[in-house]
Amino acid sequence: xxxxxxxxxxxxxxxxxxxxxxxxxxxxxxxxxxxxxxxxxxxxxxxxxxxxxxxxxxxxxxxxxxxxxxxxxxxxxxxxxxxxxxxxxxxxxxxxxxxxxxxxxxxxxxxxxxxx
Amino acid sequence: xxxxxxxxxxxxxxxxxxxxxxxxxxxxxxxxxxxxxxxxxxxxxxxxxxxxxxxxxxxxxxxxxxxxxxxxxxxxxxxxxxxxxxxxxxxxxxxxxxxxxxxxxxxxxxxxxxxxxxxxxxxxxxxxxxxxxxxxxxxxxxxxxxxxxxxxxxxxxxxxxxxxxxxxxxxxxxxxxxxxxxxxxxxxxxxxxxxxxxxxxxxxxxxxxxxxxxxxxxxxxxxxxxxxxxxxxxxxxxxxxxxxxxxxxxxxxxxxxxxxxxxxxxxxxxxxxxxxxxxxxxxxxxxxxxxxxxxxxxxxxxxxxxxxxxxxxxxxxxxxxxxxxxxxxxxxxxxxxxxxxxxxxxxxxxxxxxxxxxxxxxxxxxxxxxxxxxxxxxxxxxxxxxxxxxxxxxxxxxxxxxxxxxxxxxxxxxxxxxxxxxxxxxxxxxxxxxxxxxx
Numbered sequence: 001x002x003x004x005x006x007x008x009x010x011x012x013x014x015x016x017x018x019x020x021x022x023x024x025x026x027x028x029x030x031x032x033x034x035x036x037x038x039x040x041x042x043x044x045x046x047x048x049x050x051x052x053x054x055x056x057x058x059x060x061x062x063x064x065x066x067x068x069x070x071x072x073x074x075x076x077x078x079x080x081x082x083x084x085x086x087x088x089x090x091x092x093x094x095x096x097x098x099x100x101x102x103x104x105x106x107x108x109x110x111x112x113x114x115x116x
Numbered sequence: 117x118x119x120x121x122x123x124x125x126x127x128x129x130x131x132x133x134x135x136x137x138x139x140x141x142x143x144x145x146x147x148x149x150x151x152x153x154x155x156x157x158x159x160x161x162x163x164x165x166x167x168x169x170x171x172x173x174x175x176x177x178x179x180x181x182x183x184x185x186x187x188x189x190x191x192x193x194x195x196x197x198x199x200x201x202x203x204x205x206x207x208x209x210x211x212x213x214x215x216x217x218x219x220x221x222x223x224x225x226x227x228x229x230x231x232x233x234x235x236x237x238x239x240x241x242x243x244x245x246x247x248x249x250x251x252x253x254x255x256x257x258x259x260x261x262x263x264x265x266x267x268x269x270x271x272x273x274x275x276x277x278x279x280x281x282x283x284x285x286x287x288x289x290x291x292x293x294x295x296x297x298x299x300x301x302x303x304x305x306x307x308x309x310x311x312x313x314x315x316x317x318x319x320x321x322x323x324x325x326x327x328x329x330x331x332x333x334x335x336x337x338x339x340x341x342x343x344x345x346x347x348x349x350x351x352x353x354x355x356x357x358x359x360x361x362x363x364x365x366x367x368x369x370x371x372x373x374x375x376x377x378x379x380x381x382x383x384x385x386x387x388x389x390x391x392x393x394x395x396x397x398x399x400x401x402x403x404x405x406x407x408x409x410x411x412x413x414x415x416x417x418x419x420x421x422x423x424x425x426x427x428x429x430x431x432x433x434x435x436x437x438x439x440x441x442x443x444x445x446x447x448x449x450x451x452x453x454x455x456x457x458x459x460x461x462x463x464x465x466x467x468x469x470x471x472x473x474x475x476x477x478x479x480x481x482x483x484x485x486x487x488x489x490x491x492x493x494x495x496x497x498x499x500x501x502x503x504x505x506x507x508x509x510x511x512x513x514x515x516x517x518x519x520x521x522x523x524x525x526x527x528x529x530x531x532x533x534x535x536x537x538x539x540x541x542x543x544x545x546x547x548x549x550x551x552x553x554x555x
Contacts, residue, residue: 011554015545073540074205075533079505084526085533 029099036102039109047109054105058097065096151179152485159240159250161230163187165195165465165551166454167256168218169472172553175220177480183222184248186240188229190215193286196465196543199320201289202282202407203327203504204297211286218551230257233421235447252479255423255435255452257415259316259463265411267381274408277384278304281408282324283316295405300332303340304404307389309379311411312348313432316455316463319498319510321345322352322362324407329369330503343371344401346391348378354461355516358500361529365502382408412463414456423450425458434458439514440491442475449482451475459494461514466497469550495519499539502531509535 014022040046069092070076080086158174160167163185171185197211219225228242233253240248261283263269271288273279278299280292299306306328310321325345332341345352345366351359352366352373366373377391377399389406391399414424414433423444424433435452436445439459444450453471455463462471474490481488494514499507510528511519520528526535549555 008549008555011549011552012542012545015548016541069537073505073537075505075536075540079503079533079536081506081532082527082530088534088537 032099032103032106035106035110039106043109050105050108050112053108054101057100057104061096061098061100062093063096064100065092068096149177150485151177152480152483153179154181154483156251156483157182157249158184158252158254158479159248160185160254160256161187161233161240162256162258162454162456163189163215163219163225164192164256164258164454165547166258166468166472167254168192168215168551169468169553170254170256170453170475171223172218172220172551173472173476174479175223176553177476177485178483181483182224184224184226184250185219186226186228186230186242186248187215188227188243190227192218194544194547195316196547198282198286198289199323199327199501200540201286202280202292202296202324203331203501204293205504208286208290211289220553230417233417233423235421235423235444235450238449251449252482253447253450254475254479255418255450255456256454257418257456259412259455260415262313262411262413265311266379266408268384269382269408269410273384278387278403278405279382279384279408280406281410283320283409292407296328296331296407299405300328300335300337300341302404303332303337305342305344305402306405306407307344307346307401307403308407309346309377309389309391310348310409312378313411313413314429314434314463315409315412317498318354318463319500321347321407321409323501325371326365326369326502327504328405328407329371334504338370345371345373346377346379346401347373347375350375355510355512355518357516357518357529358510358512361508362500365531379408382406412455418456423447423452429458439494440474441478441488442471442492443478451479459492459514461494461512462492462496464496464498465547465550466511467492467495469546469555470495472550499535499543501536501539505536506531506533507535507539508532509538 066089158181160170167185167187171183174183192213192215194211197206200206201208201210216225226242226246228244230240231243232241238250263271271284274281274284274288275291275295278295280295282289282292308321308325325343329343332338352362353359376394379389380392381390387403388400389403391401393399418424418435419433423435425436435456435458437443437452437457438445442451442453442457453475454468471492474492477490478488497511500510501507508529508531509526511521513519518528520526526532546555
């Protein structure tokens with residue numbers, strides 16, 4: 001119990017979001033990742049112009065992720081108190097940026113038949 | 117009361133997920149533990165955090181055992197949430213669920229209070245007159261708030277004329293917030309204190325002092341607000357290094373602390389709390405807002421059972437158990453877990469999280485399972501909120517050693533946003549998972 005196990009991790013996250021929403025989020029993340037890999041395989045590589053356009057969404061994803069966490073926790077930038085807080089904010093930003101970039105890339109690929 | 121049950125595992129889990137899944141690399145599959153077959157009759161007295169977690173874990177480990185849970189309370193209360201309710205951040209409903217939501221299938225639940233325990237005859241009698249015989253008894257009754265310990269106080273005063281008492285329950289915590297909100301808008305003098313007895317989450321009165329100061333600062337009324345904190349002890353916290361840190365924070369935040377003062381009486385008409393000093397001299401302290409945190413004792417049914425310590429805590433009646441195994445020292449088929457356990461630390465949900473597997477280990481060994489190897493070292497944890505948005509993640513053991521889950525990463529004596537994040541987001545989820553026996 002005092003050690004990290006996969007079941008502990010899943011149990012905590014199921015409680016946090018509710019089992020339905022948690023598994024829906026996991027399924028969504030897996031689906032987007034799978035779609036990205038499928039697009040890569042189909043096109044045998046990254047489409048550079050599409051990637052650049054997708055990356056335009058990265059700052060939006062970063063800011064949205066940070067704003068969301070501040071919102072659900074009744075806190076704000078002024079509460080950042082130490083280096084580990086900054087690391088946490090950066091990690092949240094990277095997750096948000098990466099996630100939205102990936103999503104934007106996949107959406108463009110699925111909307112256009114040919115890489116553009 | 118707002119103590120954290122987030123242990124290293126769940127913290128790592130939480131950080132790992134938010135931090136991009138780095139911790140997932142360290143995840144190991146759970147080794148399923150073998151079930152032990154038994155026909156033992158096990159009675160768990162209480163279905164709070166300790167009782168529910170115990171019932172779930174034993175139901176998973178034992179096959180054929182007759183497990184009976186006895187508790188007259190229809191509502192399960194997530195007590196670590198009371199501070200957040202008392203600070204106006206969550207509604208009263210945040211802490212409320214049904215007792216039966218948390219009990220596993222196959223367990224007999226008697227929705228009555230226990231009226232008597234006879235450890236010699238090995239029998240529990242309920243308020244309805246039902247007699248339940250046991251082979252093993254687990255005391256998980258929690259504790260009683262002794263409102264009579266503050267002369268002139270009664271719970272119906274909560275939420276009126278500047279009187280709050282956020283330990284009393286979720287609705288009372290919400291009423292305490294309404295009084296604190298009014299007070300910080302108008303200004304005046306807040307009196308916040310802790311009792312002389314052992315108590316749930318000794319950090320909670322300190323948190324409430326910090327939160328009151330923070331609320332006044334946010335409203336821009338800080339200049340017109342005085343916050344006076346009183347404690348019967350010689351220090352602000354039981355762990356010396358933490359006490360010193362809190363003293364420094366109080367000083368920097370302008371919260372005046374007076375030690376060796378025990379609250380004895382309240383006069384709601386004159387708005388005075390009377391404290392007694394170490395020499396028994398009375399001191400009257402006027403208030404515009406007060407948060408009454410009364411003395412805390414073992415429930416009467418335990419105190420009458422002969423299971424309490426006779427050599428210490430005579431006025432409080434905690435169960436006489438070994439502090440490592442939590443087994444009763446005179447009745448080896450009795451264990452105590454949670455607030456009722458007569459051990460020097462640990463009336464928190466974090467302690468419950470650490471204690472429950474220890475009792476499980478020893479009880480299952482008694483029933484023919486593998487030899488017991490686990491022991492409780494007094495671990496407890498407290499996200500000591502210092503303002504809305506920041507907390508210090510304090511973890512310690514019987515020896516007053518700090519035992520941080522993330523040494524070198526999350527400093528225990530630093531006010532951090534990440535520690536607040538855990539309190540706000542991960543704590544209740546971890547608590548719920550613990551109740552289900554999954555964390």
